[in-house]
Amino acid sequence: MKSKKFWTYFNKKGYYGMLLLCLLTIIVTTMVTNNNLNTLEKVREENYIDLDEEYGTFDLEDVGTINAYQNDLTITEEDIAGSGAAVAEESSPGRTDEAEGENNETAKEEEVTVALETQANNNPAPLTVVEKSDEEPVFIGTEEANGETVETFSFSEDTIIQWPSYGEIVMDFSADKLVYDKTLEEYRVHPAVCIAAADNEEVRAAAKGRVEVIKKEPETGVTVVINHGDGWKTIYGQLQEELAIRQGEVVEKGQLIGKIAEPTKYSALLGKHVYFKIEKGGKPVDPKQFQHE
Numbered sequence: 001m002k003s004k005k006f007w008t009y010f011n012k013k014g015y016y017g018m019l020l021l022c023l024l025t026i027i028v029t030t031m032v033t034n035n036n037l038n039t040l041e042k043v044r045e046e047n048y049i050d051l052d053e054e055y056g057t058f059d060l061e062d063v064g065t066i067n068a069y070q071n072d073l074t075i076t077e078e079d080i081a082g083s084g085a086a087v088a089e090e091s092s093p094g095r096t097d098e099a100e101g102e103n104n105e106t107a108k109e110e111e112v113t114v115a116l117e118t119q120a121n122n123n124p125a126p127l128t129v130v131e132k133s134d135e136e137p138v139f140i141g142t143e144e145a146n147g148e149t150v151e152t153f154s155f156s157e158d159t160i161i162q163w164p165s166y167g168e169i170v171m172d173f174s175a176d177k178l179v180y181d182k183t184l185e186e187y188r189v190h191p192a193v194c195i196a197a198a199d200n201e202e203v204r205a206a207a208k209g210r211v212e213v214i215k216k217e218p219e220t221g222v223t224v225v226i227n228h229g230d231g232w233k234t235i236y237g238q239l240q241e242e243l244a245i246r247q248g249e250v251v252e253k254g255q256l257i258g259k260i261a262e263p264t265k266y267s268a269l270l271g272k273h274v275y276f277k278i279e280k281g282g283k284p285v286d287p288k289q290f291q292h293e
Contacts, residue, residue, distance in 0.1 A: 151250050153209055153229035161206040162254045163292040164236055165274045167196035171267075173286045183269040191284035192235070192277035194270050197260040203274050205251045206234045206292075214247045219266040220275045224257055237275030238263055254293075 171194040172179065178187035197203075209228035217223050220237025224245070227233050236257055243258040245251055260272050267273070278285045 151210070153227075155207055155209070155228035155230050155232040157289070159207055160291045160293060161234075161287075162204055163195075164203045164206060164257075164276050165195045165197045165201060165260070167198075167201075167273070170194050170196045170270045170273055173284070173288065175284050175286075181267075183265075183267050192237075192275055193287050194267065194273045194275055196271060196273050199260070199272065201260045201272075201274075203236055203239060203257045203260065205253060205255045205257055206276075206278075206287075207253045209234070209251060211245050211247050211249045211251060214243065219264060221261055221264045222258070223275070226251060231281040233279045235275070235277040235279065237277075238267070238273060 171181070171190055173193050174190045176189070179190050180187050181190070205226060207226075207228050209226040211224060212227040212233070213223075213225040215223050215225075217237065220235075222239040222241055222243070223235060223237040224239065224243065225233055225235050238261055239258040240261040244256040245258070251257070260274060263270060263272060267275075276287055278287045278290070
């Protein structure tokens with residue numbers, strides 16, 4: 001009986017309790033929401049940037065106005081012609097004087113040219129110049145204007161060359177196929193021949209020519225380039241620094257160039273040798289195709 005009364009009382013009082021709890025929840029939620037909204041508004045006010053105050057005000061043009069501006073910027077052929085005429089009218093007298101001076105100088109140069117041509121016709125020069133595509137002009141003739149003899153060179157596939165050293169070929173020419181380089185431990189093309197040589201063995205010029213370059217290369221050490229004319233060059237490497245020739249000197253076929261040095265680290269396993277290369281127009285040619293003494 002008491003238990004029944006308790007549940008009856010609880011049911012009546014519980015309804016009001018639940019109602020009161022819901023009201024409290026609504027009130028608390030409303031207060032929290034208002035507080036969050038106030039906080040968010042304060043943050044917005046603090047971070048607000050007035051772009052007009054910061055950068056000034058800008059009036060946006062409509063599309064029609066912009067198109068009108070573009071039409072005004074269009075340059076016609078008449079405008080170009082008018083501009084050229086205006087420039088011609090604004091030319092200063094000083095500029096006219098300069099143009100007249102240039103015309104006078106041109107006329108004088110033409111007179112000198114005519115005089116030289118007339119003199120050349122009366123006294124033809126004995127010197128003929130053969131123009132080359134990749135090389136400096138090679139003079140073919142007997143005398144210059146001052147009477148000195150001009151050095152002449154001739155080289156071709158039929159030239160009999162002097163072999164720079166007479167040892168075994170320890171690395172052959174191969175411009176198209178890969179050959180094994182035992183020093184570098186790799187396969188590569190080789191645009192020259194390496195000829196074995198003894199200690200202090202002499203290296204001699206393959207043909208007559210002018211010493212074009214003396215340089216020191218990482219792979220070939222002290223290297224000499226001789227220009228034989230007609231686009232032909234011979235190159236000698238792995239030489240001692242004390243050379244028997246100098247840059248610009250004309251050397252004869254078989255003339256001493258220098259002596260063999262220790263090989264560089266790039267060809268150390270080949271032993272002492274001379275690096276011998278022949279070029280035609282900058283492209284390597286197999287030295288073995290030439291007849292040699």
